[in-house]
Amino acid sequence: MSKVIVPAFTLARRSFISHTMLSATAIALLAGKEALAASNDSSAQNAGTGDVEILNTALGAEQEAIAAYQLGAESGLLKKPARDLAVTFQGHHKAHADLLAKTVKKLGGAPVEAKTVAQYHFPADKLKTGTDVLRFAAMLEKGAVAAYLGAIPLFANRDLAKAAGSILGDEAMHWAVLRQALGEAPVPDAFVS
């Protein structure tokens, strides 16, 4: 089968002019200058359609991570200081999700809605010890690092790529700390993939 071609927004994404204007939008967003962000015209907003999809996918994963940490924190399997660690990391994911949702909105998209913990169908039956919970969290964090690494090259807007890189760094630290807590080498390789 040949490649499936579905005409979309790919050409618009490559527009230098739109990219430059959207870049200003993103800078304003990331700096919290919402009035400036809102002043950019609709063509700049539309140029970010692909970016909105990427951001929304990341938002969905962050929401799942928040729910997973909630499950872990409420499981009774984590004792201090592991439980405090989980709550701290959950707070980071909440901050990521808040920023992503706000950015999706400002770019004209609709942020995906979070599900309830039950709707994620986590493998709760396999989480029988604190170690199981930490290993589950480490798996999610490792996957998140890979997901952001794979998303960064796709952003039409480099400021959004930079913001995603900032989140990637945070989640890589989560992964390393969780590995350390599990008695594993915290940083197993020179590169992540």
Added chain:
Amino acid sequence: MLVAGLAALGSLAVVMAATGLPAGDTARGERIYDRCLACHAIDRDRTGPRHAKLFGRRAGSVPGFPYSPAMKRAGEAGLVWNDNTLDQFIENPTGFIPGTRMGYAGVKDPQERADLLAYLKQATQ
């Protein structure tokens, strides 16, 4: 054991014939699948759809999963996941199906794709 080994070799040969990829290694493929675990699982839908019964499945067809319009159109146009289509999609998801919500640059290394496909073929039956 021998029969299972021959069966595994047979499936590898299919991958090679269909895609031109080198032979895949399921153990390496399982480690590469770790990259997918932010969004996917074998047996449940997450940010991305479940991978169970992936081979032979029409694109965009897991019941109840909120696919992108682009993925739904691809399935309606006849896209079915097999060694060849998965190889192309995994290499460059947004290039193969513009508009997919899988915002991932892709697995560019042919050996890694072969390994991943070998693992997926085994794990998603």
